[in-house]
Amino acid sequence: xxxxxxxxxxxxxxxxxxxxxxxxxxxxxxxxxxxxxxxxxxxxxxxxxxxxxxxxxxxxxxxxxxxxxxxxxxxxxxxxxxxxxxxxxxxxxxxxxxxxxxxxxxxxxxxxxxxxxxxxxxxxxxxxxxxxxxxxxxxxxxxxxxxxxxxxxxxxxxxxxxxxxxxxxxxxxxxxxxxxxxxxxxxxxxxxxxxxxxxxxxxxxxxxxxxxxxxxxxxxxxxxxxxxxxxxxxxxxxxxxxxxxxxxxxxxxxxxxxxxxxxxxxxxxxxxxxxxxxxxxxxxxxxxxxxxxxxxxxxxxxxxxxxxxxxxxxxxxxxxxxxxxxxxxxxxxxxxxxxxxxxxxxxxxxxxxxxxxxxxxxxxxxxxxxxxxxxxxxxxxxxxxxxxxxxxxxxxxxxxxxxxxxxxxxxxxxxxxxx
Ligand code: SF4
Ligand code: SF4
Numbered sequence: 497x498x499x500x501x502x503x504x505x506x507x508x509x510x511x512x513x514x515x516x517x518x519x520x521x522x523x524x525x526x527x528x529x530x531x532x533x534x535x536x537x538x539x540x541x542x543x544x545x546x547x548x549x550x551x552x553x554x555x556x557x558x559x560x561x562x563x564x565x566x567x568x569x570x571x572x573x574x575x576x577x578x579x580x581x582x583x584x585x586x587x588x589x590x591x592x593x594x595x596x597x598x599x600x601x602x603x604x605x606x607x608x609x610x611x612x613x614x615x616x617x618x619x620x621x622x623x624x625x626x627x628x629x630x631x632x633x634x635x636x637x638x639x640x641x642x643x644x645x646x647x648x649x650x651x652x653x654x655x656x657x658x659x660x661x662x663x664x665x666x667x668x669x670x671x672x673x674x675x676x677x678x679x680x681x682x683x684x685x686x687x688x689x690x691x692x693x694x695x696x697x698x699x700x701x702x703x704x705x706x707x708x709x710x711x712x713x714x715x716x717x718x719x720x721x722x723x724x725x726x727x728x729x730x731x732x733x734x735x736x737x738x739x740x741x742x743x744x745x746x747x748x749x750x751x752x753x754x755x756x757x758x759x760x761x762x763x764x765x766x767x768x769x770x771x772x773x774x775x776x777x778x779x780x781x782x783x784x785x786x787x788x789x790x791x792x793x794x795x796x797x798x799x800x801x802x803x804x805x806x807x808x809x810x811x812x813x814x815x816x817x818x819x820x821x822x823x824x825x826x827x828x829x830x831x832x833x834x835x836x837x838x839x840x841x842x843x844x845x846x847x848x849x850x851x852x853x854x855x856x857x858x859x860x861x862x863x864x865x866x867x868x869x870x871x872x873x874x875x876x877x878x879x880x881x882x883x884x885x886x887x888x889x890x891x892x893x894x895x896x897x898x899x900x901x902x903x904x905x906x907x908x909x910x911x912x913x914x915x
Contacts, residue, residue, distance in 0.1 A: 500545045500676055506731040508544040509566045509724055510551055510893075516561035523553035523562065528860035528884060529673060546676070548860070550669035550884050551724035551759075551893015564894070566727045568756040569766045575716045576619040582708050583716045585620040586628065586695035587611070590722040590889040591760045597896040598764030599774050609779035614772050616780050620718070621708060628695035629806075632666060635688035637810030640879055644815070648850055648878070649843075658683040661855075661870065661877040664804070666690040668729035669884035673860050678867055692719050692726055693735055696753025700738035712742050713749050719757040722892035725884070730754040759894025804856050804881040808839065811852070817844035833862045836877070858883045 501507045512523070512532075519537040524530075531547040534540030542553070554562040575581045596607045615622055640662050646653040647660050665671055665686040674682060696717050704712040719730055729735070735753045742749075758766065767774065812820040836855040843850065853876050857863045863882050869875040885891045 502733050504731065504733055506549075506566055506728050508542075508547075509549045509564060509727050510542055510544075510547060510554055511563050511565050512540055512542055512553075513561050513563055514539040514541075516559055518559050518561070520558065523557050526552045526556045528552070528669075529676070548669040548672045548676075548884060549725045549728045549893075552885060553893075554724070555891075555893055555895065555897050560897075564724050564727075564759065564761075566724075566757075567762070568758065569762055569769065571756060572716075572718055572758065572766060573769060580714065581716045582710050582714050583620050583718060584623055584699045584703060584708075585615050585718050585720050586623045586625050586692070586699060586754065587615070587720040588625040588691065588722060588889065589629070590892065590895070591720050591763065593890065594722060594760050594895050595764060596774060597898075598761065601775065603898075607774060609781055610774045610777055612780035613777035614767050614774045617772050617777055618767060618770050621703075622780075623695060623699050623703065625691045625695050625719075625721075628691040628698060631694040631698070632688050632691050633806040633810055635694075636662075636664065636686045637807045637814070639686055639688060640807060640811050641814050644811070644850070644852070644878065649848070658685070658687065660684075660879075661875055662686050662879050664807075664879075664881040664883075667883045667885075667889075668723070668725040670860055670863075670882045672725070672728070673884065681867060681870060684870065689735075690729065692721065692729060692754055692757075695719065696730075696735065697737040697741070700753060701741055712738055712747065713751070716756075717752075717754045719754040720760070720763050721757055722760050722889050722895045723885075724759060724893040726759075726894070727757040730757045759892075761894060761896060764896070804854055804879065807879065807881075808852075808854065812839065812841065815843055816841050833857065833859055834866070852879070853877045855880045857881065858888055859886045860884045 517539045519534060519540060521536050523540060524532045528550065529546050529548050531543050532540050532553060533543055551564060554564060572583065575583050592608045592611045593604060593606055595611050596605050597603050601607065612622055639657070642653055642655065643657050643660050643662060645651040646657055661684060663674070663685045665688060668690065671685065674685060699717050700712045700715050704710055704715055708715070719726055730752060736750060738753050739750045809820050834855060834857050836853070839852040839854065841850050841852055855866060855877050857866065857880065860882065866875065866877070866880060883889065885893065
């Protein structure tokens, strides 16, 4: 396999500590990319050129033998304490559900205000990624609408558009899977940036100018995600939109839109190092944060089907002129590995009726039959959402590890050879 990373990208984020590995094969059973080598009973190794950096092996290793090596906790603390830097935390929805677990709170408890309070006490400015997720869905939904106009309604469209079906592009492990294993289908990926891709430029352009009123070079943007692959995504050389914008205004510096990424586990470690306990902080409300406003569409991005549901609501409203009758769109909810639905639409211009066909997949390997259909020219779908991690970002590789050493979606647990 040729080198699979671009210059300056973070590679080898996920590593097996061979002194702890028992060779039990559990990690292999969770790996969507067949990136783990080693026979049963012997030390295992990750082939980083094949690896998606998703961390599913890490959260599921029963012996705690797998590490996330991209540790920026001390670097972020230094920035928080240097007095010259505006440190902005852009926080994903799934983090505020899981962070409390690292402090002994009940799993699944939503702790938005406590998390904001803890971040403020640590010295962060806050930008909620839900706001950026709304930006993503406007882009992704609009792109889908334009493709429907071009390919389904045969209307003239001037912009360059990839083919249908459109794939969601929010999950960096899925994007890397597509790039590595099915590069011939890359044009099907939505051109919309992920919420992380949106959040960095908003913080360093709009936030620098209008909210914090500092030079963009003074902003250190910290993504906080339930996902180890976000560390790779943030380091991709494509994501320098803020620096590119500011260069046109006479600035010279080059920097990433998101400087570093903390997982949920990393954020908990950072807070503990600063003696901040989310159970005892002064809660801060959403209205205290100028970039914390968002719709319900952004909030559901963290679960399988969430991006699809949000995109559907937008596309349905724009094409029909009416809200989707049931905003909680049940056919894309739940933990079936592949979900599909047909949505009849009566277009507001002319009353023509079309049927939108969609699919939702979680667990990257489950997408293979759908990819084969596309390659055979037989895919019935217009839009397909893929999330790498079983259940979606809520079960990401950066989330708290429960005492069983396995992730919470019990039905996906490996059957251990000795059980
Ligand atoms: S799951 Fe953990 S202990 Fe088992 S083979 Fe993989 S790294 Fe080694
Ligand atoms: S990080 Fe993900 S892709 Fe990489 S070895 Fe682990 S499970 Fe496989």
